Amino acid sequence: MFTAASFRVGDRVTIRSGQSIPQSIATVERYTHDGRCMVLSDGSEWRADGRRQWGFRGSYYKGPVVEPFEPGDDDFVAKRRSIGALRKFADGLTMDTPLTAEALRRILDVVDKEKASAQGAAKGD
Structure with missing residues (x-):
């Protein structure tokens, strides 16, 4: 079973564009699929490590990522x-x-x- 170590439920996170520019702020609401899928307060779903959106169908991904919230x-x-x-x-x-x-x-x-x-x-x- 895969468990998420990067983010905890309730953590504030920043969704950043492919150029590392902050796009939006959200909160981790829950995990699904045995902890492999992270659901944010804006309704978006991500891999538990935040590296790409859950269900993305490609081998190369240069889109937004989820990172820990930083001041500013x-x-x-x-x-x-x-x-x-x-x-x-x-x-x-x-x-x-x-x-x-x-x-x-x-x-x-x-x-x-x-x-x-x-x-x-x-x-x-």
């Missing part, structure tokens, strides 16, 4: 998702948008304030 992974994932949401929002803006000019100005004011704050922090202010 959650901030990276949150930043990446926020950037994606902002890009999607901005890409959909046209003159026909239902948002008013005032609402768009408020959004832009917050963006400008955050940019100024980040520039000040980078300069050591």
Whole structure:
């Protein structure tokens, strides 16, 4: 019988892309198939060692992997998702948008304030 030594039920883990970039954060929920398959809180299934997704049908795998959670992974994932949401929002803006000019100005004011704050922090202010 194969038993998983890498992760325990309840462990926070990071799913990383093939380039070792954090994609998402999950928790180990349970093991199935005599401990060979690890089920995460997002519903995905992985080999117990986290090296490839359970049921993958290929001899060569360069996809995401599960690794132990490291400090900063959650901030990276949150930043990446926020950037994606902002890009999607901005890409959909046209003159026909239902948002008013005032609402768009408020959004832009917050963006400008955050940019100024980040520039000040980078300069050591």
